[in-house]
Amino acid sequence: MRLEFIKWTFFVFAAAALFNSTGDAAEQPNILFIFSDDHAAWAVGAAGDPHAKTPNMDRIYREGATFTNAFTVTPVCSPSRAEMMTGRYGSQLQITDWINPRVEQTMGLDPANPVWPRSLKKAGYRTGLIGKWHLGTEDRFHPIQFGYDYFMGFRAGGNRPQDPTLEINGKVQKITGLLPDILTDDAIDFIQKESAKPFLLSLHYRAPHAPWLPVADSDWAPYESIDPKIPNPDYPNLDVKLVKRKTKEYLASVTSVDRNIGRLLEELDQLNLSENTIVIYSSDHGYNMGHNGIWHKGNGHWILTEFPPATENIPQRQRPNMYDHSLRVPLAIRYPAMIKPGTKIDQTVTNLDWFASLLDLADVEVPEVATQYGRSFAPLLKGEKMSDWEDDLYAEYSTHHQSSTHMRMYRTSEWKLIRDFLNPERDELYYIAEDPQETKNLIASTDPEVVAIKEDLHQQILERMKTIGDPVLETVK
Template identity: 25%
Template sequence: MLFLMTDQHRVDTLGCYGNPHVSTPHLDRLAAEGTRFESFYTPTAICTPARASLLTGAAPFRHKLLANYERNVGYLEDLADGQFTFSEQLRADGYNLGLMGKWHGGVERTAADYGFDGPSLPGWHNPVDHPDYLAYLAERDLPPYRITDLVRGTTPNGSPGNLLAARLHQPVEATFEHYLATRTIEQLHRYAQEEQGGEGRPFFLATHFFGPHLPYILPDEYYDMYDPSLVELPASVNETFAAKPPVQSNYSKLWAFDTMPLEESRKLVAVYWGYVTLIDRQIGRILDAMRELGLQDRTAVFFTADHGEFTGAHRLHDKGPAMYEDIYRIPGLLRVPGAPQGQVREEFVSLTDCTATILDLAGADTAPAVDSRSLLPLARGEHPEWADHHLAEFHGHHFPYPQRMLRTRHHKLVVNPESHNELYDLRADPDELHNRYQDPALRTVREDLTRRLYDLLRERGDNFYHWMTPMYDVATDYDTTLSSFEKPQPAQERG
């Protein structure tokens, strides 16, 4: 198995998902050779919890690794002892396991602690001071990392905003992305020799690119690859935040969107496209190596991301407490040898479902991946019954902020306990500009989705439903007080 993953990757940047401008021939070929999932979603739009769900097959509320450690708001910083992981199972089944790239799965435990080979690369963005990367540059006489032309806005207190982009003064061969692909190819050769040799060990090899997560730091070739005039900014750059939770307006100020002209925003999107193309070419190198090693006909290949990126949509950058399609819908490609080619599946599937799929491909029991369902039947062209919704959650970034989302084919409900709930009619308003939660015309839809979300949360054991029980017309069989003090007590027996 080869598992290729990006970070903070918008689905609309790929040719196979309809972008007419961005060059992604290698991922487009992967889509043509396998299955493209049209409705592929993350369980939560933040790195560490999403990656922990991939590792465990458990929803974030269940594995409890709920925040990135760099902005931790008091949650756990590592998975609990005894938590099931697919890597533990594959290692027990004799697999070689490798992970090249971003880990971001905890503080104390590294990828090696979960059985993965490869250099430990911590953090949320390219660790360009890592000894293995520096050794890679030195071995090849490549110049060191250096950037200029930094792009950032201005925050509310007048200080410089977060870095959004910069020019990298290195050749492509020196980029961290090229380094990761090279290390992956080297490991692929080692695993192929073992797989084909006397040991016959199968392998699972993952490459987790740190990009196209901001800041977009690229050499000129990619920084200027796309003309900003090609960029059509989304309608949601006209977001007014009317009837929206105030946190969204606050996040817009944090990311300083309004302090930069729209021409700058177009350039940023064009640079982001360049980042996507750079990564696509590195993925192409890995896939070419797989073919050259003769592994094509017996290697399953995944491609996905942990979550999306705003790139100016809703006057936001990065991600955060706003459950829009921009950051919750992600790319999902799966190529399985012998399975139908060029499929497009519409079912709602999730990053978490990759866990059961990996186990299923390995012939292992998928039951321990409790919130995951194998995608193999879909990839093989079967038509099993499938859920007609996606349930997502969020717990905070910078500060605690609990949310739950129910996304159906035509609507989306977001429950925000401290603020305005949200309801979007995605047919009439695909850019999610108009919160229709209080609209009498959608009252029946609102009540139906609220009840469905409540029942789903109770069914899976997500205690968020405790808030919903007294606040909405949902409960028919539940004690909202959870009180034992009001119940008659049996008389004490006399001695």
């Protein structure tokens, strides 16, 4: 009788342990990480753009948390994506500009780096990446090497908005249709197959990266007949007609992403997954559309009728920059189980914070490397008071394709200093508290207060360069 009682007791405890284990696993949130390409923070209806038709992005903003000061620390594709994956700066990863697959075939993100998809996979998540990679084209840089169980998309940075060439089941092939729709079809299929267990799906749209057209007729219709309002039509020699045309095409591409986000949200609703799924919308960097006389991102192009002269390192039509419009990204997160609808977060966060934040949100152990330069913003999503949160921002960008620069930037809530250590005549200082559009460069000011601020920010830049082991520091006199 005693033996039977012991067996029965063991069975009860074992069953309870199994139930708790299963229950904990079931409570792990799914993660749908939607990451677009070249989407400016201003180009969202919920952010106040008068023309952007983004009802589904707006829904994520409305039903979740909006970050008003989210930035990348390098305003171009490859380094920004590498930083997002690793929580380390591009200069530490030897990826300081976009990877050109035509001339940099052997360049990519070293898979020896710790990354958060691998951590989530080890924690029991089924992981997938659909869409753009742009961190190396060789097999040793394949997304599968970084913890993704599944990949469908393209390893290089570019593709066509219609009838793209994609890697599917390891085979590269041309697919008929619009690229955002094709990627979303596969994402929905992934969610349907993996909905019985926790999943991480990274969905990396190529849009709204140029070229923007064609898009579906319904995506173009809101913009076809409008005369868009542009930010600074009086900028000297601005090609207003061209800015307006590009604005319409760009926003139509944004809407093509938004329409497909609506399909994803509807699928989550139908599968009863919305409550326990973290839905993230963000982009790799920002974008300019006539702002400060340029279009594009950190490797900007003048959009003028007359161009400033070329210099030794800067071709005539180029305007490499670290404007806020290049650095600032859209960021909204919906997670009904945790985040109060309509939450607004004004603290500064960066792409270096994803490693720690995603693991924290998934209740997965955060390795020390994830918080060496980044930090978890999960407490902000939970509504916790973070009085010691540091809002200053350090960023870097060394261009080596269209131009040659070594730009380093330090930004506070009031001031912003950009040093180009290769072209010191390009240094910039802005009092962004009163000049948020960065229109008045104060670098040559002799005002003692401004000079002191400039020197302090310069020392902050040097200190950050030293901390991360930036090789450019060796060239600084």
